[in-house]
Amino acid sequence: MPQRRTVTSRSQEPRQRFAEEVKSLREKSGVSLRQLADQLGWDWSTLGKLERGQTLGSPEVAQALDQHYGTPGLLLALWELAVADPTQFKEQYRRYMLLESEAMSLWHFAVSILPGVLQTDGYAREVLAMGGIMGEELTQQVEARTGRRALLVSEAAPTFRTILSEAVLRTPLRDAKAWREQLEHLAEVVERPHVTLQVLPQGAGLHGLVSTDVMFLRLNNGQAVAYTETAYHGELVEENKEVERLQRAYDSMRDLALSPAESRKFILRMLEEVPCEPST
Template structure:
């Protein structure tokens, strides 16, 4: 068995520890990525991405690597730890926030919850509370989320398109007053010249992003990156080969959405269903 790499302060982070071990085992054998790919039957680019931390791969490929290197169970254990590494989510999210502030245009799809750029304080409070935030941490997260709206409020705001699943608009807050305020804010934002808002009716059927919230950012250098997210983790996708299929799925799904004018009417209809006086 190859000598184990010493655990340093840096490599105690599970995801980084996993990628370091992969790279160390391959280089100690003197194998190229191409030779490794030929030996195991996977494309060499997959192993390159795993060593860079761009993807963790699946259990089948990790088990095959364990067998190839004679490290039974080692890589699979590191892989399992890396899957649950919360630092990776935070690092990717911080980088995403930096890119969002620099983007020249943004386009987005929401499965069940409004994007942070469109949330009112009441909406953000309920969403974050459901996610487990409390006390001072809740207050800080609300302030940070509301602060993100400045991206669309500046003197020269970027173009922003959002497509909201009908589910987003059919899932009210528990606080009827806060829900009305959120819908009114949404209707006002939809009138801005730099914002295009569309609603995807539930009757549109299945599509390629049926379970994926995604935000695309067009950067100043012409690149497009994507950030996909669910309730528990998010992933910053920067490689063109992974962003492009997401864009194709988005374009196909956009063709199913209501036009902007009809979407604004749809929001108005939802708003009419919310009582002005919640006690009634």
């Protein structure tokens, strides 16, 4: 069999490919980083980090650069591939991430922390920083985690159900503004027709998943798998009996949860309790 011919010398790694394209477009335009920063009204060091692959920025940044260079959709598409790239995650998560991206439906339970697909940037940053991640690694991990939000807004978004222990919503961030943004994001997400959110009251008592976060995935072939996670360990569960055992525990717990409508009201009450920013 003849060897596969290299079509381009550009990187096949999504994050690096995005960085290369951002740099290439600037160089073709014949301007320096500082000149581009002046044209866009941005910080030139941030543009430098984009070109070195140290940050991906936001989708708004990719769209703005597309508009500036006259490349509608190109950089945004590369940005979406980069944030969804499973190789950004640690090895033990990669197979799960691949399955998640292909799942037809997902249903989930959280003990104390919101799932990545529901986390805002501020929430993800504080949670990851508490785990000791700092500097550029923190920035990359935040982008990788919050990039998963795209899963719920794509045209082919899977059906998603989550049950949040009341403790999740009773544990605020240290930054009140970031916590308000997170709660507002939840209140918005639950309005989407393919998303169902329920709150499990503290008064519900003990249940089979009292110390375990779990995400179930329904795959295209009809198979269901589960990913369980504690503070120190995550495990992909594919054996049918184990998945069924976890699902029975989940179904029993769901019967104890507030209805979706009651749960949305609960989130709104939590929002009312967040201190307002002082007027300036």
